Amino acid sequence: DQQVKQNSPSLSVQEGRISILNCDYTNSMFDYFLWYKKYPAEGPTFLISISSIKDKNEDGRFTVFLNKSAKHLSLHIVPSQPGDSAVYFCAASANKLTFGKGITLSVRP
Amino acid sequence: DAGVIQSPRHEVTEMGQEVTLRCKPISGHDYLFWYRQTMMRGLELLIYFNNNVPIDDSGMPEDRFSAKMPNASFSTLKIQPSEPRDSAVYFCASSYGQGAYEQYFGPGTRLTVT
Numbered sequence: 001d002q003q004v005k006q007n008s009p010s011l012s013v014q015e016g017r018i019s020i021l022n023c024d025y026t027n028s029m030f031d032y033f034l035w036y037k038k039y040p041a042e043g044p045t046f047l048i049s050i051s052s053i054k055d056k057n058e059d060g061r062f063t064v065f066l067n068k069s070a071k072h073l074s075l076h077i078v079p080s081q082p083g084d085s086a087v088y089f090c091a092a093s094a095n096k097l098t099f100g101k102g103i104t105l106s107v108r109p
Numbered sequence: 110d111a112g113v114i115q116s117p118r119h120e121v122t123e124m125g126q127e128v129t130l131r132c133k134p135i136s137g138h139d140y141l142f143w144y145r146q147t148m149m150r151g152l153e154l155l156i157y158f159n160n161n162v163p164i165d166d167s168g169m170p171e172d173r174f175s176a177k178m179p180n181a182s183f184s185t186l187k188i189q190p191s192e193p194r195d196s197a198v199y200f201c202a203s204s205y206g207q208g209a210y211e212q213y214f215g216p217g218t219r220l221t222v223t
Contacts, residue, residue, distance in 0.1 A: 006151075032209035043113070043200050043214030044152070051209070089152060093208040096165060099144075101151030 003027045004092050006100035015109050019077040023090030023100055026071065030092035035064060035075050038087040038102070047088070048075070080107045113215035115201050121221045127189040130218045133182055134203030142212060143176055143186050144200040152200070157207065158184065191222045 005024045013019045023033075031052045036044035050057040050064045050073070057064050063076045077084055085107050090100040114133040122128055134141045142157040156166040161178045169176070173192070178184040188195055198219050202212040 034209075034211075036214075041216065043202070043216050045214065046211040049209065049211075091152075095208050096154060096157065097142075097208065097212065098154070099152035 002100070003030075004090055004098050004100040006090055006103045008103055009101070010104040010106070012106045012108060013080045015082055015107055016079045019075075019080045019084065019105055019107070021075040021077075021088050021090075021103050021105065023073050023075075024071060025073075025092050027092065027094060027098075028071075029094040030098075032093040033064070033066060033073050034091045034093070034097070035062075036089040036091060036099075038089065044089055077105075080105075082107050082109050113201055113203055113213055115199075115215035115218050117218060118216065119219050119221075121223065122191055123223055124192055125190045126222075127187065128191045128195075128220060128222075130186040130199050130201075130220070132184045132186070132201030132215060134184070134201070135213055136182065138203035138205055138213070140204045140207050140210070140212075141178060141184050142202040142204075143184070144202065144214075146198045146200060146217070155186070159207070188220075191220075193222045196220055196222050 003026050034049040035047040037047045038044040048059050048062050066073045087102045089102045091097045116131045143155040146152050155168045156176045158178045176186045198217045200217045202214045204210045204212040
């Protein structure tokens with residue numbers, strides 16, 4: 001039973017355009033959400049997070065939006081760069097972290 | 110700090126053999142986590158420790174899996190006997206806390222069981 005769902009396995013975007021990565025969750029007890037980025041042959045690294053009391057958090061080119069009523073969050077990357085090509089994991093916390101399956105982002109030059 | 114260190118980076122073994130994966134967390138981190146990554150299930154939490162004590166092992170798939178943390182700077186994940194379906198990438202991570210705290214991941218161990 002996947003409590004954190006990333007339904008699209010991959011996304012391809014042109015350099016300079018916006019990348020929107022989506023994530024849905026089912027557990028209402030989740031109170032904190034995080035995005036991790038993973039390059040091949042490396043471990044995931046923390047990217048950005050948001051508390052359930054907020055609906056937006058921004059850090060440079062990265063913005064995470066949270067819609068609690070829809071149990072949905074999204075990561076926006078603007079503008080997208082080729083170096084952003086990686087696997088992105090959505091994670092949610094209710095005491096411990098639960099990860100989604102990840103989405104592979106490819107940014108075309 | 111060198112970050113979280115895992116060894117070996119790659120392990121190829123035959124079905125039925127014992128496999129031991131090793132992890133050195135970042136100094137000062139009180140929490141240590143073991144994850145498994147597969148295409149089908151993504152990143153799954155297997156077990157985590159707080160101050161060397163196992164807190165939640167509900168993600169450990171079977172009795173064939175065991176984990177220990179004898180001290181603050183070392184942990185092992187053991188699979189005995191190993192099976193082909195155990196083939197995956199195993200990550201160790203550490204942090205100052207659980208839940209909302211940022212976790213720092215090691216590079217992973219790619220395990221192949223033939």
